[in-house]
Amino acid sequence: MKEHDLTLGEELRRQGISRRSFLKFCAGVASSMAIPAAMVPAMAESLAQARRQPAIMMAYQECTGCLESLTRSFAPTVENLIFNFISLDFQHALQAASGDQAVDAIKTSMKENWGKYLLLVDGSIPLNDDGIYSVSHGQSHLDSLRELAEGAAAIVSIGTCASYGGIGAASPNPTGAVGVDQIITDKPILNVPGCPPMPEVMTGVYTSFLAFGALPEVDSLKRPKAFFGDTIHDRCYRRTFYDQGKFADSFDDEGARNGWCLYKLGCKGPITHNACATLKFNEGVSWPIQSGHGCIGCSEPNFWDKEGFYKPLSAGQWGSAEGIAAAAAAGVALGAASAVMSRRNQNKISGGK
Amino acid sequence: MSDTSVTEIELDYESKRLSVRKPEERFDVQGDMSDDERVEKAMVNFAKDFGRVAATYMEACIHCGACAHACPFYEASGDPRHTPIWKLEPFKQAYKREAGPLAFMYKTLNLKPKVTVDELKDWQELLYDTCTLCGRCTLICPMSIDIATLVGMARHGMFHAGLVPHELYTVTEKAQKEGSPLGATPSVFEDRIEWMGDEHEVEMNVNEDQADVLVLMSSIEIQKYPESMAATAKILNHMGKSWTFRTDGYEATNFGMLSGNTGWQKDMSMKVISTAEKIGAKVVILPECGHAYQAMRWQGANMYGKPLPFEVQHISEFLASAVESGDLKLKTVNKSVAFHDPCQVSRRGGATPAPRKVLEALGVELREAESGGNLNFCCGGGGGVITIHRADTLRYKIMANKFRQLDATGAEMMVTSCSNCRQNFDESGEKLNWGKDMNSLLELVAENLVEEGKR
Amino acid sequence: MTLLDFARGPAMQIAIIIFVVGIVWRLVGVWALPKKKDLSEPRQKGAWVGGLKGLFVHAWPYKPFVPKVGAQYIIGYIIHLGLFIVLIFGTPHMLFFADIVGFTWWTLPGGVITAVAVVTTLALFVALIRRLVNPVHRLISNFDDYATWFVTTAPFVTGLMTTMNMWPDYETGLAIHLLSVWLLLIYFPFGKLMHSFWFVVSRYTTGSRFARRGGMA
Ligand code: HEM
Ligand code: HEM
Numbered sequence A: 001m002k003e004h005d006l007t008l009g010e011e012l013r014r015q016g017i018s019r020r021s022f023l024k025f026c027a028g029v030a031s032s033m034a035i036p037a038a039m040v041p042a043m044a045e046s047l048a049q050a051r052r053q054p055a056i057m058m059a060y061q062e063c064t065g066c067l068e069s070l071t072r073s074f075a076p077t078v079e080n081l082i083f084n085f086i087s088l089d090f091q092h093a094l095q096a097a098s099g100d101q102a103v104d105a106i107k108t109s110m111k112e113n114w115g116k117y118l119l120l121v122d123g124s125i126p127l128n129d130d131g132i133y134s135v136s137h138g139q140s141h142l143d144s145l146r147e148l149a150e151g152a153a154a155i156v157s158i159g160t161c162a163s164y165g166g167i168g169a170a171s172p173n174p175t176g177a178v179g180v181d182q183i184i185t186d187k188p189i190l191n192v193p194g195c196p197p198m199p200e201v202m203t204g205v206y207t208s209f210l211a212f213g214a215l216p217e218v219d220s221l222k223r224p225k226a227f228f229g230d231t232i233h234d235r236c237y238r239r240t241f242y243d244q245g246k247f248a249d250s251f252d253d254e255g256a257r258n259g260w261c262l263y264k265l266g267c268k269g270p271i272t273h274n275a276c277a278t279l280k281f282n283e284g285v286s287w288p289i290q291s292g293h294g295c296i297g298c299s300e301p302n303f304w305d306k307e308g309f310y311k312p313l314s315a316g317q318w319g320s321a322e323g324i325a326a327a328a329a330a331g332v333a334l335g336a337a338s339a340v341m342s343r344r345n346q347n348k349i350s351g352g353k
Numbered sequence B: 001m002s003d004t005s006v007t008e009i010e011l012d013y014e015s016k017r018l019s020v021r022k023p024e025e026r027f028d029v030q031g032d033m034s035d036d037e038r039v040e041k042a043m044v045n046f047a048k049d050f051g052r053v054a055a056t057y058m059e060a061c062i063h064c065g066a067c068a069h070a071c072p073f074y075e076a077s078g079d080p081r082h083t084p085i086w087k088l089e090p091f092k093q094a095y096k097r098e099a100g101p102l103a104f105m106y107k108t109l110n111l112k113p114k115v116t117v118d119e120l121k122d123w124q125e126l127l128y129d130t131c132t133l134c135g136r137c138t139l140i141c142p143m144s145i146d147i148a149t150l151v152g153m154a155r156h157g158m159f160h161a162g163l164v165p166h167e168l169y170t171v172t173e174k175a176q177k178e179g180s181p182l183g184a185t186p187s188v189f190e191d192r193i194e195w196m197g198d199e200h201e202v203e204m205n206v207n208e209d210q211a212d213v214l215v216l217m218s219s220i221e222i223q224k225y226p227e228s229m230a231a232t233a234k235i236l237n238h239m240g241k242s243w244t245f246r247t248d249g250y251e252a253t254n255f256g257m258l259s260g261n262t263g264w265q266k267d268m269s270m271k272v273i274s275t276a277e278k279i280g281a282k283v284v285i286l287p288e289c290g291h292a293y294q295a296m297r298w299q300g301a302n303m304y305g306k307p308l309p310f311e312v313q314h315i316s317e318f319l320a321s322a323v324e325s326g327d328l329k330l331k332t333v334n335k336s337v338a339f340h341d342p343c344q345v346s347r348r349g350g351a352t353p354a355p356r357k358v359l360e361a362l363g364v365e366l367r368e369a370e371s372g373g374n375l376n377f378c379c380g381g382g383g384g385v386i387t388i389h390r391a392d393t394l395r396y397k398i399m400a401n402k403f404r405q406l407d408a409t410g411a412e413m414m415v416t417s418c419s420n421c422r423q424n425f426d427e428s429g430e431k432l433n434w435g436k437d438m439n440s441l442l443e444l445v446a447e448n449l450v451e452e453g454k455r
Numbered sequence C: 001m002t003l004l005d006f007a008r009g010p011a012m013q014i015a016i017i018i019f020v021v022g023i024v025w026r027l028v029g030v031w032a033l034p035k036k037k038d039l040s041e042p043r044q045k046g047a048w049v050g051g052l053k054g055l056f057v058h059a060w061p062y063k064p065f066v067p068k069v070g071a072q073y074i075i076g077y078i079i080h081l082g083l084f085i086v087l088i089f090g091t092p093h094m095l096f097f098a099d100i101v102g103f104t105w106w107t108l109p110g111g112v113i114t115a116v117a118v119v120t121t122l123a124l125f126v127a128l129i130r131r132l133v134n135p136v137h138r139l140i141s142n143f144d145d146y147a148t149w150f151v152t153t154a155p156f157v158t159g160l161m162t163t164m165n166m167w168p169d170y171e172t173g174l175a176i177h178l179l180s181v182w183l184l185l186i187y188f189p190f191g192k193l194m195h196s197f198w199f200v201v202s203r204y205t206t207g208s209r210f211a212r213r214g215g216m217a
């Protein structure tokens, strides 16, 4: 397999991609990741020297939406190439092999690249009943993850499910699904949440891993700060309407047609950290808020469980309202009791009458 | 201090203000009780008053401090302790600890500590010397808290704890024992009626068995302004009323109420009520005395335990209805007049329009003082304060404010319809060289009756 | 569960339950105390009309008192109106209540709300300073007065900090804002914030008592 030995630079040249467009790409990635422009040539240099990075991509309890998002690139872009440059030794949906053959491929790759490979995970991992709810080739995903993680240099959790449990973990979470970092604690882990995650984020992460040999700086939820530092609300093009108090009251009213803020319709932009407000999906064509729907907070833990996507952010999460009626009743009881007590006390100290 | 020594303390007849002589040694604590007993007594009697109304008021205060600026005492002294609501601090503390809805919490966590005897002693001055129960603070309070009523309640506990100022206690005990706080015993009363009858050549009705109108007098009038007896008699005779004075029920003042002994307050009121019942009175006329009006008109029925079987009128109300009905015709007095409203009759009594009707009938030019009428600034002598020598300095200061306000009207003549206010004006006027007299509305009317046929 | 989820969910529920229990408790506790009937002959009928009037007459001081307490009342009005405007006409706040009552209403632009909130916060600080400096206020103030001030001011400050993005991150800021509001609700029934209920009871009581007497209160 000769191709495997080429550096990224050689590969690019082989594909006929000019140095100029490569530099442009590097500048783009650098700016999206807040890497100083002065570092771009050095970054390009080290990137060109990079060798193929062995990687294993495991799909656990998932919907394949993440993969769809990552592979939906139509033009032969540099991004594509970067993806392709990663030596995906296992991805069950993409590879031709299946069954024992496929499992062997993993085993081989693990052995060859022990301690060096990147483990990419999408999908959550069920914990209930020893993880029996999600099994491939006779092995529970829980065991699979533990095994693969052991020899990994680092783990990237792709999508909200792998990061935080996602829809699998949504209430009532019958399978006890969790994200990778709830199970593996002794490896560098990077979360790229989003439902689906943004391909550009993946590119950026791979690129910087290739160039610098390490995962980028992360926030408290292990997300690369470069992409998840701002909230949707911070970057939203509808923000001026928020500030002016101009809101759409329904999806088909005047406000909605004028492109006003979607806060009243339940937009979770203010508490959602993601990059779609600036990078957009489908190569910058559009993104959810641009198409008229509020942010549902897809890159945040438990975004399914905030009492509905259309409930405004400032509205409370009530569970049930019975508590209030019970509280009023309890108040009456306590009040009456305290009055009885104080009447009795009054009688006691004032000796009756 | 034994009971006899109290009543033996001499009254001070020389002063224009009638009280006991300035004591050489003060006895501001009565009875032989241990400190614990005192506190307990105070609590027992505080607790009796913790009903819904008092509780509402004590819950409602937001500590905004506005009330300070309405109180004549704070205005005169600038002492923050004279802030009306502060005067109630131990009472409030006891309420919160013993009776409020959260009492349980306050008590178990000791958030509101038990009231101590030292606190009660400290508060004697605040509850007695520096509150006339004038109710002006209620006007300014954003929560409309009736502090005067609460101070009246707090005095109940103080009395039973034996913590009444010397002079006030003395006169109260005199009143309970002798029928008058200021030496106007029934025999003194009878003598003075006779004297006034002779002096003014008016027919006096005394101890009639039956009469429509029972006339009361206050000790201050009997002793210091006996002309009011003559004036009242003259007017009632002139109107041809069936009326009488009664030696078994004449004293209008109620020091039981002022000092805080509800039992005595009831005794004092019941004397009058049973006399009125006995003679079949339809109307009881209260003299020119502010707190007497409060005691009988508004608290009388509550002492009696049922509605009173007669009507209660302040003399100014009686005169007002007489001039309105045309039963009484008055000569025109060509003078400008400033009227000092007695708090208990006007603001807290509701009879504010009455004296104005009478003054209108007299044809005087009424010049209302700044903050007059219901907003009137108290003279600083009511609520028993005038009896207390300790309170004199502050009382004069209040009066200085009062004089300024009245002088500012430029009126030629000063009139009021409370003899307690009047003696305060006269005494303080002498002290501060005011140079004016305070006149009685009643006497002014009596002097200006239009005799039938003469005109 | 994140801090924000905690604040929006369980913390809110607990706070509201304490709020409701506490208020009912305190109101019923006073209402159920004995009340003596006033047997005196009323001067006039319709004490309840006086009671209703009584709710309003003390909304502004009588003329002779204006020079003394007018400024204090103005500060008071700024605080309460500011509170009202921010709470009722701020969009996020409206949506909170709309979620409960089931309908929405017109709101003010964020900038206006921010300005009102800043003025209100300043007024609260003026009130605090007055309380600390004025001898009358200093004397009569107790823990409750300062606690009340704190729990009222905290949501203003945290709300403004949230709007102005002054927290390390927005969610935490919002969560802190909400928690400060729940603190207000929890403290409410136990301190003088209950004046928002007592003022009705107390003013009505005095208004009706003095309506049957005449006079003035
Ligand atoms: C009932 C529960 C409440 C909820 C759910 C709530 C929620 C919010 C939210 C979501 C914001 C928006 C922040 C932003 O613009 O980014 C906010 C702002 C604010 N809140 Fe609240 N809040 C509540 C109660 C209160 C209370 C009781 C107060 C005051 C005592 C208060 C004072 C403020 C202030 C001053 C702001 C800043 C408003 C601005 O400048 O636009 N909030 N609140
Ligand atoms: C709706 C009925 C309410 C009425 C009629 C009312 C009335 C008042 C009044 C008259 C004052 C005294 C102002 C002064 O110092 O002159 C006051 C103070 C205050 N009120 Fe209210 N209030 C109401 C509701 C509220 C609510 C809902 C809150 C808070 C959540 C609140 C918070 C405060 C605070 C913190 C103070 C004290 C300011 C200081 O420390 O001086 N009020 N209120």
Ligand code: SF4
Residues within 6 Å of the ligand: A232, A233, A234, A236, A237, A238, A239, A240, A242, A260, A261, A262, A263, A267, A268, A269, A270, A289, A294, A295
């Ligand atoms: S649409 Fe959502 S993200 Fe955009 S300004 Fe409105 S609330 Fe913020």
Ligand code: SF4
Residues within 6 Å of the ligand: A194, A195, A196, A232, A272, A273, A274, A276, A277, A287, A288, A289, A294, A295, A296, A297, A298, A299
């Ligand atoms: S707008 Fe919100 S919900 Fe939609 S993709 Fe972006 S982060 Fe996810």
Ligand code: SF4
Residues within 6 Å of the ligand: B070, B071, B072, B073, B083, B084, B087, B130, B131, B132, B133, B134, B135, B136, B137, B138, B147, B148, B151, B378
């Ligand atoms: S009733 Fe009059 S004297 Fe007493 S505290 Fe109030 S204003 Fe002052």
Ligand code: SF4
Residues within 6 Å of the ligand: B060, B061, B062, B063, B064, B065, B066, B067, B068, B084, B085, B140, B141, B142, B143, B144, B145, B147
């Ligand atoms: S004016 Fe009323 S509310 Fe204010 S401190 Fe005085 S009693 Fe309390």
